[in-house]
Amino acid sequence: MSSHLFWNGVPIAFEPGETIAAALLRAGIVDLGRPDDGPGGRVFCGIGACQGCVVTVAGAAPVEACLTPARDGLRLGPLPWIGADHG
Numbered sequence: 760m761s762s763h764l765f766w767n768g769v770p771i772a773f774e775p776g777e778t779i780a781a782a783l784l785r786a787g788i789v790d791l792g793r794p795d796d797g798p799g800g801r802v803f804c805g806i807g808a809c810q811g812c813v814v815t816v817a818g819a820a821p822v823e824a825c826l827t828p829a830r831d832g833l834r835l836g837p838l839p840w841i842g843a844d845h846g
């Protein structure tokens with residue numbers, strides 16, 4: 760029986776030892792999305808330096824998908840976009 764995480768509610772299979780980013784990329788999910796026409800997140804550096812792959816985790820703090828091991832039942836989605844006018 761394979762393990763699955765969920766990206767925007769869609770089940771994504773992963774292999775033992777894979778990161779979230781590896782599972783999403785293997786499933787063809789490249790654009791990690793931002794709502795409200797913000798710039799799309801994506802895996803860029805793959806080593807935790809660029810923050811391009813940060814995703815929302817249901818019930819927990821956001822994580823870097825390239826560093827975080829996939830876990831069965833994990834529910835993920837894009838970060839809320841707060842817009843370029845903030846800060």
Ligand code: FES
Pocket residue numbers: 801802803804805806807808809810811812813823824825826
């Ligand atoms: S891809 Fe750069 S921090 Fe994950």
